[in-house]
Amino acid sequence: MTALPLHRTRAVRAPRHLIRILLTMLAVLAFAARPAMAQSILRDAETEQLFQDMMDPLTVAAGLQPGQVRVHLLGDRSINAFVAGSQDVYVFAGLIEAADTAEEVQGVLAHELGHIIGGHAIRINEGASAATGISLLSLLLGAAAIAAGGGEAGMGIMMAGQQAALGKFLAFSRVQESTADAAGAQYLSAAGISGRGSLTFFKKLQNLEFRYAVKQDDDQAYGRTHPMSGDRIQTLREVYVIDPAWEKPADPDIERRFQRVKAKLSGYMTDPDRTLRKYPETDTSIPARYARAYAWHRSAYPQKALAEVEALLATDRDDPYFLELEGQILLESGRPKEALPPLREAVAKSRSQPLIAATLGHALIATEDPANFAEAEKVLRTAVALDNKNPFAWYQLGIVYANKGDQSRAALASAERYNLQGGQAALALRNAEMAMQGLPQGSPDWIRAQDISLVARAEVERTRKRR
Known part of the structure; x- marks a missing residue:
């Protein structure tokens, strides 16, 4: 015992x-x-x-x-x-x-x-x-x-x-x-x-x-x-060393694009002062200008950032990513109307690349001009159709729907947004149920709202049991 x-x-x-x-x-x-x-x-x-x-x-x-x-x-x-x-x-x-x-x-x-x-x-x-x-x-x-x-x-x-x-x-x-x-x-x-x-x-x-x-x-x-x-x-x-590809030269186009992306990432993530030291203005290469454009933009010097973009566009006026960057800088500097032309051109030259289209939709809404909302709805619907995992695009589309009084689809857009964001199951469920109440039962949008509702409800229940 x-x-x-x-x-x-x-x-x-x-x-x-x-x-x-x-x-x-x-x-x-x-x-x-x-x-x-x-x-x-x-x-x-x-x-x-x-x-x-x-x-x-x-x-x-x-x-x-x-x-x-x-x-x-x-x-x-x-x-x-x-x-x-x-x-x-x-x-x-x-x-x-x-x-x-x-x-x-x-x-x-x-x-x-x-x-x-x-x-x-x-x-x-x-x-x-x-x-x-x-x-x-x-x-x-x-x-x-x-x-x-x-x-x-x-x-x-x-x-x-x-x-x-x-x-x-x-x-x-x-x-x-x-x-x-x-x-x-x-x-x-x-x-x-x-x-x-x-x-x-x-x-x-x-x-x-x-x-x-x-x-x-x-x-x-x-x-x-x-x-x-x-x-x-x-x-x-x-x-x-015995592989036939060992001595094969690297793909020059892939390498060129990689150096651009690497510099862009450095400009976006690194402290601007460090970026400007790493890529001094004496370096006029495309990667260096890319990095400095982001560094100047993050330092709140939009004109210097735009000067770098103009130099990039001088090398290739049809590059959609240069045009996207120009539009992004203008938009985030409080000049959404000026951002529209380069962003429209970037969307066209990138064949409606969804991330770029979402930025154009944002700029159109940011003008606060009701005349631009129809175009915003069009480009944003295209963006989410090509890439439905972009919560920011769904958020912008929800603004468009709410502005035109379509509260049910605005709620559905919010449900899509919260469904993509971790830890937001309760909000996704609430908006999906709100959307279902106003959408025609059995319609594609109603079925989508129902799908989100089922997934979100299951997640809410799992969270409740864990607690």
Whole structure:
């Protein structure tokens, strides 16, 4: 009888150890576990098109269709990328900043594609299950030893089991990473892209490990989620140097566009003073002007920013992204009427690219001229038809509907917007139900509102149960 209270006390402590090991394993999977919605997704028409053009050859090489894998940019300065249980790759802004060439980024994309084709984000549960099984067994054996009077021995069994479980899980993760490395090398080869960039980027990661005193010996491999960088470089070099694409020159158009996007991102995310030091006015290249235009705009010097854009347009009057930037600067400087001509031209020359069309819709509404609202509705409806995952476009379209007195569709637009924003299920549900009350039952808009209502209601219920 005296063992019963002791057993019950230990039975309360044991699940805490299980929770600890499970939380440790989840922390190891930080990039896979963090949903994209928890990060700041940066959307830019030029960047997204470049990423798609960089990814599509790899996607085809892997046996998929062009456009089947999408690349998203996250506003995080970490040097990393991940997949999250879908055919979407998330690239951190810090990785783009750290990369010197487009081939380096393509090496990363090929690796992440290896994770997608291998179903690693889904199969990670296999590794977690095996590790949890070891942990549970050690908890039971430890609890039995404690109940029999061997307190220290029981705790030792539990701790050893946790260590073994974590080791099992990390080993599973390292195997997945090695598999993705090998698959990525195959996709680069089949796409005719040299592995030089892949090796160069791995070398950068190794240099970072050296800088932060991360040991590279075999004794340290046990506690790593990835194989040691030196081993990865050696293994991949043996594959890449004999590949027919090894000496193939990089695609000059992709590289040119990458340098533009890299500079644009730097101008957008970096402190303006640092950007202006990195890209002095003596540098008249297109990437430098791009970076300075953003830096001047962020520093509230619109005329200097516009001067850089004019210099860019002097090199190519038909570039839709230069025109978009001109319109953006004018709009965000409180000159929406002046922004309309370049934005209209950008939409036309980009074949109604949805992000650019959404900016034009915003400018049309910002003029506060009722005569512009019909055009705003047209371009915004086109924008959401081509890309229905842009909450800002839905917000602007809701303003148009509300202005014309169509409260039901304004509510539907708000429901679409809140449905895309994490943590807004209650607002999405409320607006979807409001829309359903005023829309013709059975109409496409009513059915869409019903779909959002069902999804949002389920999320609200899940949140309530968690609380």
